[in-house]
Amino acid sequence: MKYGRKILETVEGYTPGEQPSDPDVIKLNTNENPYPPSPRVIEAVRALGVNALRRYPDPLCAAFRAECVRRYGLPGPEWVIAGNGMDELLALALRAFVDPGDHVTAPYPTYSLYEVLCRLHDCVLDSVDLDASFQLPEAFYSLPGRLCFLARPNAPTGVSVPRAAVERLCRKFPGIVVIDEAYVDFSDDHCLDFPERFPNAIVMRTFSKSFSLAGMRVGIAVARPELIAEFVKVKDSYNMNAFSQAAGLAALEDYDYMRENAGRVRSTRTWLRNDLLALGFDVPESQSNFLLARWNGTPDARALFQGLRDRGILVRYFPHRLLENALRITIGTDEECAALLLAVRALVGA
Ligand SMILES: Cc1ncc(COP(=O)(O)O)c(C=O)c1O
Structure with a gap:
């Protein structure tokens, strides 16, 4: 006996990004702000x-x-x-x-x-x-x-x-x-x-x-x-x-406080994008607090996602059509993004 509505037989539900309990994880997977609220x-x-x-x-x-x-x-x-x-x-x-x-x-x-x-x-x-x-x-x-x-x-x-x-x-x-x-x-x-x-x-x-x-x-x-x-x-x-x-x-x-943090995120976004482009990623210009980094090299994007995860860095990988070769990377602090870049360099052998 199934008690759920018929429509639910075909609905998977939304899969939110992972929320790890380990505070040391560098969390660049759900587009949160790296800075505290006002x-x-x-x-x-x-x-x-x-x-x-x-x-x-x-x-x-x-x-x-x-x-x-x-x-x-x-x-x-x-x-x-x-x-x-x-x-x-x-x-x-x-x-x-x-x-x-x-x-x-x-x-x-x-x-x-x-x-x-x-x-x-x-x-x-x-x-x-x-x-x-x-x-x-x-x-x-x-x-x-x-x-x-x-x-x-x-x-x-x-x-x-x-x-x-x-x-x-x-x-x-x-x-x-x-x-x-x-x-x-x-x-x-x-x-x-x-x-x-x-x-x-x-x-x-x-x-x-x-x-x-x-x-x-x-x-x-x-x-x-x-x-x-x-x-x-x-x-x-x-x-x-x-x-x-x-x-x-x-x-x-405290609107100005938000504007300042958003400004910081935008400057980190600029240098991170430039560095990813220099590594050979295809990264469309972003107007948000994340980058979509497309990668056609080896290892593939899924393996990069896993390799980053193994190093304690979470980004988002969507196993969806048109996104198979892409990672979505939330803009963190400068330090977090520098750590990400170091790990990416090691993984792609640059
Ligand atoms: C495009 C878009 N709209 C809406 C939301 C949801 O915002 P909220 O946290 O206020 O539910 C998100 C969250 O990731 C989003 O990416």
Whole structure:
């Protein structure tokens, strides 16, 4: 006797990156920030006190959303919703805008959670391969669908499509366009102005990467009030706990601290990419806090992944189509990346 829903017989579930218990591991596998969050975040969480444990949190996260309005210059709090990480908001977008059986579109390769969420929601994901430079192919703009997922910068490529491409997509696509800006603070530009310009645009952000708060689970979605109202209908009443709300607020209040850390990550990214290119890797220019390093030599990418692992360095290897010869390497501190490079040199015999 099987008790699970029929659809679950064909769904594997998302495989998150490994979280090792050994503190000495150099962890460059899940795109976390190598630097701690702002000290103001720690203070804010400590200051909450027992009542924050005893009572339900604010269901609509008013203080945090008000700070989002201030920081990002949004027209008002009805333009933003907060969530238990962006992953929750991605799932809520399907719940709010897509019926089972409907079509959803996304490029390939991209954040693999989109596909898992679509299967769990019993909708159809039409994915179209990106071109050789990881840009949207012409065919992508004429797809029908209720919702389109577009990560910008994309994962695991690190490449951003031009703003003009997103603009064209918002104009042509008949449904909702979710612009996933998880890595945007490491980028040269963003699309946060799109919800005001396009009625179908939703911009999502996470505090897991640039704000160093992956453990807290903080995400936001920005869209027109009528879209945000649909999110509110389908979310759990208390979807964001009191500690995450306070942490998100304090992190935004110390925005310059985040900008400084993001700047450090960007400079490490530049030299690491140059050194990997010099070793013969093919590394597209990244707008995020990771590099996709493609390798056609020996040993192959899977063996490199394993060799690094044996040396206590975790990176990500995806056994997926078009990614078989690639490692995704999160940008760590300069010291961590230097250790990575030393190990890679030894493994490829350079
Ligand atoms: C493209 C993309 N979107 C969203 C997320 C999830 O963010 P969160 O930690 O807020 O759930 C990730 C996390 O790796 C990601 O890579």
